Amino acid sequence: MTTKQSINISQPLDLxxxxxxxxxxxxxxxDGNKWAGVIDGNIWVLSKKENVIEIESSADPVGGLVNxxxxxxxxxxxxxxxxxxxxxxxxxxxxxxKNPGLRxxxxxxxxxxxxxxxxxxxxxxxxxxxMELLATELGNPLELNEIKRNSFPGPDALIRAGEQHLRxxxxxxxxxxxxxxxxxxxxxxxxLESLCDVSYSESLDTLKKIPGVAEKIADCVMLFSxxxxxxxxxxxxIRRALTNWYGFDEKASYQLCAEWARSKFHxxxxxxxxYIYWDIRQSERPMIGSGSTKALTPK
DNA sequence: TAATAACCTCGCAA
DNA sequence: ATTGCGAGGTTAT
Numbered sequence: 001m002t003t004k005q006s007i008n009i010s011q012p013l014d015l016x017x018x019x020x021x022x023x024x025x026x027x028x029x030x031d032g033n034k035w036a037g038v039i040d041g042n043i044w045v046l047s048k049k050e051n052v053i054e055i056e057s058s059a060d061p062v063g064g065l066v067n068x069x070x071x072x073x074x075x076x077x078x079x080x081x082x083x084x085x086x087x088x089x090x091x092x093x094x095x096x097x098k099n100p101g102l103r104x105x106x107x108x109x110x111x112x113x114x115x116x117x118x119x120x121x122x123x124x125x126x127x128x129x130x131m132e133l134l135a136t137e138l139g140n141p142l143e144l145n146e147i148k149r150n151s152f153p154g155p156d157a158l159i160r161a162g163e164q165h166l167r168x169x170x171x172x173x174x175x176x177x178x179x180x181x182x183x184x185x186x187x188x189x190x191x192l193e194s195l196c197d198v199s200y201s202e203s204l205d206t207l208k209k210i211p212g213v214a215e216k217i218a219d220c221v222m223l224f225s226x227x228x229x230x231x232x233x234x235x236x237x238i239r240r241a242l243t244n245w246y247g248f249d250e251k252a253s254y255q256l257c258a259e260w261a262r263s264k265f266h267x268x269x270x271x272x273x274x275y276i277y278w279d280i281r282q283s284e285r286p287m288i289g290s291g292s293t294k295a296l297t298p299k
Numbered sequence: 300t301a302a303t304a305a306c307c308t309c310g311c312a313a
Numbered sequence: 314a315t316t317g318c319g320a321g322g323t324t325a326t
Binding site for chain 1: 301305306307308309310
């Protein structure tokens with residue numbers, strides 16, 4: 001049942017920069033410079049040599065492994081031309097220089113929605129831990145060679161589990177939000193996939209109906225799973241870049257800043273956001289605990 | 300309309 | 314050991 005492919009890629013792609021930059025939460029390093037993750041009900045193990053990706057999957061996805069891989073890593077994005085377009089900005093340009101192989105992913109919308117509902121007042125390691133726990137407890141078992149992981153549970157499984165069970169699984173005050181989201185999706189009142197085909201603002205309005213989802217989380221979901229590359233999520237880190245580098249007032253409204261970014265970076269403000277975000281996160285290493293979130297020095 | 304506390308949990312620092 | 318604080322936010326007051 002397990003399948004294996006070699007894929008020759010012509011697009012820039014750095015697995016570490018892409019999978020560790022805080023947009024996806026279920027990737028783990030495996031032996032031999034490989035990466036293991038769970039993508040739409042399959043375990044994938046990836047490695048890269050030169051321009052060849054080796055991919056092993058626990059089963060062949062519908063539509064084929066190569067197509068799934070292309071889709072997940074957005075190899076349809078012409079990264080060099082996007083980088084050229086947004087690299088006119090010096091800070092984005094610096095980010096691109098440090099992480100030239102960082103790509104935005106095209107992830108499963110439901111899983112991405114849950115992940116970012118969980119991100120509220122949290123941090124990356126904890127989001128990853130909780131996502132894994134949800135899969136372990138509520139998903140279906142999968143196996144590839146010696147690797148055992150579980151699929152991420154669908155909305156039906158979260159509804160069946162119920163709020164209290166989700167609280168027991170460390171979701172905290174986000175548990176009722178997740179149940180609401182699951183009900184919207186399972187009932188068909190919100191069709192996540194269809195949000196790919198409507199405008200940014202219509203998609204935003206729809207996502208904001210879900211309790212626990214406001215601008216920031218909606219932007220993350222739209223950027224990482226719903227084809228809206230103009231989404232510009234503003235978290236604490238991006239906020240600081242906006243004030244320290246771009247001269248915005250600390251309390252400039254979310255919408256004002258995001259609109260500014262959309263007009264500055266054309267359709268690709270989401271990519272610009274990711275290069276800035278990950279550059280900051282990498283350089284500001286002692287992020288938690290050390291207390292000194294020392295100010296970014298402009299330029 | 301704008302500010303502020305409360306919300307689960309975890310990990311670090313004093 | 315125990316306590317306080319803040320972490321990729323949002324909601325209610």
